[in-house]
Amino acid sequence: MERTERFYKIQQLLQNRRLVTKQEFLDELEVSPATFKRDLEYLRDRFQAPIIYDADQEAYRFDDKVADSALWQLPGLWFSADELVALLTMDRLLAELEPGVLSEVIGPFRKRIKALLASGELSADEVTNRIRVLAMGARAIEPANFRTLSTALLSRRRLKIRHNRRQDGEVLEREISPQRLVHYRDNWYVDAFCHKRQALRTFAVDAIEQATVLDKDAKDVSEESLDRHFASGYGIFAGADTQEAVLLFNATRARWVSRETWHPKQDGRLQLDGTYLLKFPYAREPELVMDLLKYGADVEVLAPESLRTAVAGQHAQAAALYRK
DSSP: OOHHHHHHHHHHHHHHHSOBOHHHHHHHHTOOHHHHHHHHHHHHHHHOOOEEEETTTTEEEEOTTSTTGGGOOOTTSOOOHHHHHHHHHHHHHHHHHTTTTTHHHHHHHHHHHHHHHTTSSSOHHHHHHHSOOOOOSOOOOOHHHHHHHHHHHHHTEEEEEEEEOTTTOOEEEEEEEEEEEEEETTEEEEEEEETTTTEEEEEEGGGEEEEEEEEEEOOOOOHHHHHHHHTSSSSSSOOSSOEEEEEEEOHHHHHHHTTOOSOTTOEEEEOTTSOEEEEEEESOHHHHHHHHHTTGGGEEEEEOHHHHHHHHHHHHHHHHHTTO
């Protein structure tokens, strides 16, 4: 039994039995008295474990004089894979916001995460060196704009924004009521009600050149309406009007794609020939087209015809570049 596992076992025995004799510890931990003594000293010194020896009971217990001693926990020694990735991801996201964006506010949270990661036998630096969370497509955002967006979102105020439309580079001015900040594929987006279009829209935060909080109450959109709109189609740029994409992946790619979630309402089925037929709703083609292009000849778009034509056109243009 490794040392960290013994620490957890000591905590568990004291919480379950309240009084635990030395012999019971030795039997459960399968260690020598000297090792048990070292473990106990380490818990007391490093983790301030309120463990005392009760001479009257001839057993160990939590110190009643310490407030909430029975609720004491080993801080962060045991993480599941999901919990560890979540902590590392959170630290990565917070690191992306510093310096500048909310640094004074999130600094203490980052320190706490580092402390949790370091509370085991490894240092925080060693943990983060061994396990990496890579953000490969993150685009830089203006810290001042992020703070303005966050302030308006949480104070429920409207915003006036200057937004660069990626398709043609045109700069648009919009008055919006921010509803949610969303971190998606390593980048930030704001889901908002656009007062010019009188509809819900998503804006990339890095494409916002200027943001100003207005002295107007934001329009509130219900959670149900937001979910119905933004979760209806594929990807971040969803919408109420959707079509159904029908994709056929070859047998080689099917083994991997069949395990992936493309949409909460997807319908995926392995075919007798080993291929994988996948159907799901989508609202806007550009994002889906870009995702399909990375599969090359491993996927065929069966429907709708507009999506099939768009993907085929991109493949044809790419092939033409290599015929020159």
